[in-house]
Amino acid sequence: MQAILDIRSFSKTYPGGVKAVNDLSLQIEPGDIYGFIGKNGAGKTTTLRAAGGMLRFEEGEILIGGVSVKKDPLACKKQIAYLPDNPDLYEFLTGHQYLHFIADLFMIPGDERKQRIDSYAQALDLDSRLDDLISSYSHGMKQKLAMIGGFIHRPLLFLMDEPFVGLDPEAVVRVRQIIKDFCAQGSAVFFSTHVLEVAEKLCNKVAIIMDGHLMASGPTQQVRGDQSLEGYFLEVMGHAQP
Amino acid sequence: MRNLKLLLKLQRVNILRLNELRHGHDKKQRRRLGWMLATYVILGLMGLLYAGFFTWGLYAGGLAELLPSYLTVLCSLLALITTLIRANGMLYGLRNYDLLHSLPFRQGELVASKLIGLYLSALAISPVVMLPGWVFYTLATGFSLVKTLMMLLVTALSPLLPLALGILISLALTLLTARMRHKNLLVALIMVLGISFMMIFFYTSPMEKLEDPKYLANLALGLESQITRVYPPARLVGDMMRQTSFARLLDFALLMLLPFAAVGGLLMRFDSGIQALTAWRSRGRAGKKLQRQRSPLLALTLKEGKRLLASPLYLMNSSVMAWMVPVVLFILPILKPELLAMLKGMPQIMEIAMQYLPLAAAGGIGLTTTSAISLSMEGKSAWLMGTAPVTAGTILAAKGLLNLIITLPGCLITALLLWYHLDLSLMYALACLLLPAAFAAFATVLGLASDVKLARYDWENEQQMVKSSVQVMLGLVTCFCSLLVMAGALYLAGTYSLLAAYVLVGLLLLSSFLIFRRLSRKPIYIVK
Numbered sequence: 028m029q030a031i032l033d034i035r036s037f038s039k040t041y042p043g044g045v046k047a048v049n050d051l052s053l054q055i056e057p058g059d060i061y062g063f064i065g066k067n068g069a070g071k072t073t074t075l076r077a078a079g080g081m082l083r084f085e086e087g088e089i090l091i092g093g094v095s096v097k098k099d100p101l102a103c104k105k106q107i108a109y110l111p112d113n114p115d116l117y118e119f120l121t122g123h124q125y126l127h128f129i130a131d132l133f134m135i136p137g138d139e140r141k142q143r144i145d146s147y148a149q150a151l152d153l154d155s156r157l158d159d160l161i162s163s164y165s166h167g168m169k170q171k172l173a174m175i176g177g178f179i180h181r182p183l184l185f186l187m188d189e190p191f192v193g194l195d196p197e198a199v200v201r202v203r204q205i206i207k208d209f210c211a212q213g214s215a216v217f218f219s220t221h222v223l224e225v226a227e228k229l230c231n232k233v234a235i236i237m238d239g240h241l242m243a244s245g246p247t248q249q250v251r252g253d254q255s256l257e258g259y260f261l262e263v264m265g266h267a268q269p
Numbered sequence: 270m271r272n273l274k275l276l277l278k279l280q281r282v283n284i285l286r287l288n289e290l291r292h293g294h295d296k297k298q299r300r301r302l303g304w305m306l307a308t309y310v311i312l313g314l315m316g317l318l319y320a321g322f323f324t325w326g327l328y329a330g331g332l333a334e335l336l337p338s339y340l341t342v343l344c345s346l347l348a349l350i351t352t353l354i355r356a357n358g359m360l361y362g363l364r365n366y367d368l369l370h371s372l373p374f375r376q377g378e379l380v381a382s383k384l385i386g387l388y389l390s391a392l393a394i395s396p397v398v399m400l401p402g403w404v405f406y407t408l409a410t411g412f413s414l415v416k417t418l419m420m421l422l423v424t425a426l427s428p429l430l431p432l433a434l435g436i437l438i439s440l441a442l443t444l445l446t447a448r449m450r451h452k453n454l455l456v457a458l459i460m461v462l463g464i465s466f467m468m469i470f471f472y473t474s475p476m477e478k479l480e481d482p483k484y485l486a487n488l489a490l491g492l493e494s495q496i497t498r499v500y501p502p503a504r505l506v507g508d509m510m511r512q513t514s515f516a517r518l519l520d521f522a523l524l525m526l527l528p529f530a531a532v533g534g535l536l537m538r539f540d541s542g543i544q545a546l547t548a549w550r551s552r553g554r555a556g557k558k559l560q561r562q563r564s565p566l567l568a569l570t571l572k573e574g575k576r577l578l579a580s581p582l583y584l585m586n587s588s589v590m591a592w593m594v595p596v597v598l599f600i601l602p603i604l605k606p607e608l609l610a611m612l613k614g615m616p617q618i619m620e621i622a623m624q625y626l627p628l629a630a631a632g633g634i635g636l637t638t639t640s641a642i643s644l645s646m647e648g649k650s651a652w653l654m655g656t657a658p659v660t661a662g663t664i665l666a667a668k669g670l671l672n673l674i675i676t677l678p679g680c681l682i683t684a685l686l687l688w689y690h691l692d693l694s695l696m697y698a699l700a701c702l703l704l705p706a707a708f709a710a711f712a713t714v715l716g717l718a719s720d721v722k723l724a725r726y727d728w729e730n731e732q733q734m735v736k737s738s739v740q741v742m743l744g745l746v747t748c749f750c751s752l753l754v755m756a757g758a759l760y761l762a763g764t765y766s767l768l769a770a771y772v773l774v775g776l777l778l779l780s781s782f783l784i785f786r787r788l789s790r791k792p793i794y795i796v797k
Contacts, residue, residue, distance in 0.1 A: 042297075042797055081655035082796050100792075105658040115649035117572065119579030131568030132657050137561055 029093055030054040031184045031215045032078060037087035038239075039073050047073040049239040050087070055184070055215045055232075060206060062226035062247070063219040064260060065236035071219035072112065074236070075186045078217070079109040092183055105133070108177030112188040112219075114169045122148075122157035122164070122172050126179060133180035140179060147175040150201055166193040174202065178209065185209070187218035191225055203229050227256040235263055272374050276382035301723050305739035308746055313397055315749070321401035333409030337420065338493050338507035340402040341427050342500045346467060347398065348391040348428035352435025353460055354585045357443050359387050359732070360436070360536070377537040384533055387436070391428035399424050406510075416510060419518055423506055429525040430502060433532040438463070440543065453581045461589055465596045466604075470499045473605050565659045569667030570674075576646060577639060577671065583646065586735045587639040588675050591709075594633035595682040602690055609690060619691075624759055624766045626687065627700045628773075631708035632752045634679045638709075641716035641744035642734045643668035644724045644793060651726040655794035662789030665721075669713045669785070676709035700770040707777035711751070714784045716744045721788055 032055040039048045048070040055061045065071050076082040078089050080100040089096040091103040116125055123144075130140040148154040151171040161169065170193050177185050185206075191199050206216050206229065220226050226233055227247060233256065234244035242263050243250050251259040327335055360383050369379060403420055410416075442459055446452035497504040502524050509517035536543070563571070577584050602609050612619060647654055654664055684702035687693055693701065719740045728734050735741070755773055762769030 076796070079652075079656050081652060081794065083792070100795075101658060101660060104656055107656070109652065109656040111652050113649070116653070117576065117650055119575050120572070124575070128568050128572055131563045132565050132659060134562065134565070140562075 028056055030056055033090040035088045037089060039084045047239055051241045053234050053244050055217055057213045058210050059215040059232055060210050060230045061217045062230035062233040064226055064233055069236045070239040072188055075188050079186050080104050106183040108182040108185045110173050110177050110187040110190055114173035116161050116169055118162035121160055126176055129176040130179055135180055143179045147178055170194055183214055185216045190218050191222055223257040223260055272378045273381055280386050301739055308742035311746055316397040320398050324402040324405050328405035328409055333406055335493050336402045336406040337510040338497055338503040340399055341503040341506045342496050344395045344398050344427050345431045345500055347394050349431035349435050350464055351391050352432050353439050356436045356439040357581055359383055376540050380537045380540050388432055391432055395424045415513055426522055426525040429529040433528040436532050453578050453584055457584050461592050461596050465593055465600055469601055473608055566663050566667055570670045573667055573671040580731055582731050582735045587637055590637040591634050591676045591679045595679045598686040627704035627770045628755055630683050630701055631705040634676055634705045635709040635712040636748050638712050638716040639672045640668050640713045641720055641740045642738055644720040645734050648726055648728060651794050661793045665717050665788055669717055672713045677706055680705040700767055703774045704770050707774040710781045711777040712748045714781045715747050717788055718784055719743045721791055
């Protein structure tokens with residue numbers, strides 16, 4: 028089976044010499060809900076941004092559906108959605124306008140987009156606020172709106188940076204269900220998180236990154252062994268301390 | 270007082286982003302800031318040169334006596350225009366003030382710090398205008414320490430009344446239109462009309478009585494009386510300098526200080542209420558038309574338009590100039606029909622004017638663009654463009670199109686009005702349409718090019734981008750230099766200036782196409 032996301036020996040050094048990620052390789056297959064776990068500054072966002080085509084990198088290769096992000100970024104962007112850790116959206120648009128703007132960029136026909144917007148907005152309890160300007164939204168509402176914007180074009184891969192931060196408990200449950208349904212249709216989600224409990228319950232695979240190095244990756248059950256994911260994570264971090 | 274000092278220090282350390290230049294470690298960023306400062310210096314020098322040239326003209330024509338009142342009117346007009354454009358952004362658009370409101374500052378201290386910031390930005394222009402004029406005035410009348418001190422005081426005091434007026438006008442407009450859907454557009458249109466009226470009165474008043482023998486007998490006084498009709502307080506300055514009168518100085522000081530203090534007091538008293546009113550947001554409309562599918566280019570262009578209309582600061586600074594020329598051309602013959610007849614009766618002046626008319630229209634319409642900061646205006650939402658499945662060319666085309674949508678109708682109306690009022694030949698009228706249009710296209714891609722090169726997304730408030738970004742300054746300087754080169758070409762062409770104008774159209778369009786094609790191949794919204 029061809030990987031949806033194939034990261035091969037990816038390294039990123041920022042101008043100034045800081046090496047954020049070092050020789051990272053992992054593969055995400057259709058249906059995967061892949062958790063990316065690590066401390067602050069471990070290299071999670073750098074990896075996600077590089078996969079999203081927003082970060083230039085020299086070493087390694089990232090393929091989405093077999094297409095190189097470096098060589099054909101446009102083809103890759105058509106296949107993915109990206110949700111940043113802080114969903115800064117166009118505050119001068121209303122929720123509806125924003126979603127239609129995204130739908131226009133991905134050339135989703137009118138009827139289809141309406142049905143998808145209605146369905147996701149209802150699921151995330153945002154339908155009553157879609158006519159309001161985004162500037163009036165709370166952080167959680169912006170997060171939900173950005174998420175709907177990602178789902179409406181049915182991407183092959185959804186890259187999410189800390190998707191559960193700022194969501195209320197009900198929304199967390201709903202988002203988890205939406206992610207499960209989305210991946211059951213053959214797409215994949217790759218998300219970074221600090222919430223190990225969510226990762227353990229939701230992800231079929233996880234990767235742990237520390238100081239730019241991949242410490243472990245694979246099926247969640249296999250990675251954590253007999254311990255909880257939290258226990259395993261702390262153990263890895265503890266062993267890695269100087 | 271201590272708190273006010275702290276607030277002013279906060280503004281001071283951030284002025285022209287000098288703090289970033291001092292403490293930043295990013296070499297590219299430092300280089301960019303260095304360029305910005307250099308551009309400010311160049312613009313200041315150009316302003317000095319222009320003011321020097323103009324005031325030298327008055328000095329050489331034996332009209333040096335006119336300079337104090339004339340300079341006061343000019344400084345006040347500039348301060349008023351600056352305030353009209355900046356007041357709302359500075360008073361109610363600074364995001365970092367949300368944080369300051371949560372700190373133990375008194376409302377009065379916060380308002381005072383913002384007013385002082387506005388005053389200093391209005392004052393910054395005065396020396397550029399005043400200095401050359403003052404040199405020529407001293408040359409004509411001899412050096413006097415008392416007069417020099419008086420003029421320094423006039424320089425410091427003269428922005429206060431225009432500041433108070435500007436704040437009141439822009440605040441009144443904001444409050445009147447607070448609940449309207451297209452309030453920013455409406456305010457911008459009113460501002461364009463207002464500024465056009467002011468400029469017409471300022472520039473045409475001295476010409477009104479050129480045929481009156483009494484007026485010509487004492488031209489300096491006559492001109493002064495005409496100019497100070499636009500702004501009567503300047504008459505006090507003229508009298509003060511002629512009579513070295515401290516009483517007139519006191520009158521002038523009170524006339525400047527009292528209205529400013531009154532407006533300051535008003536703002537301090539009602540600041541929180543005004544904040545609440547200006548923060549009012551209208552609900553959008555989810556009409557059925559939204560469900561219609563649009564092409565990515567159209568969707569991006571509409572988005573750019575919505576961003577422009579949502580930001581009064583961006584709208585005023587990047588679009589107002591484009592509409593000033595057609596509006597002035599529309600109003601002028603209605604307000605002052607005699608001027609047009611007078612101009613037509615001066616064939617020599619008309620001949621010179623005709624040589625540069627298409628270029629003057631081009632400069633007036635195309636000098637400021639929305640495109641110079643259009644990439645940077647994405648700010649923290651730049652990730653949306655970074656992940657959008659569209660080419661760099663489509664994104665840039667949308668940003669460029671917005672500027673052309675704003676400027677091209679202005680070019681067309683300008684050409685039609687010139688054609689109608691000056692009885693131009695068809696070929697000449699066409700040149701008045703094509704040269705401004707081609708220059709607008711050229712300025713658009715130059716703006717895009719500077720923003721592709723120098724884009725910055727980590728700004729905290731729009732003020733940083735709109736008012737003090739290197740891209741805007743660079744765009745202005747390069748466009749201005751291009752205009753100078755084209756003026757030189759038209760001068761050299763002499764009687765073939767019409768043909769030269771068409772050649773320039775071709776060159777501008779070709780350059781625009783080549784620059785745009787090159788830009789389209791560059792990766793944008795990708796971090797290194």
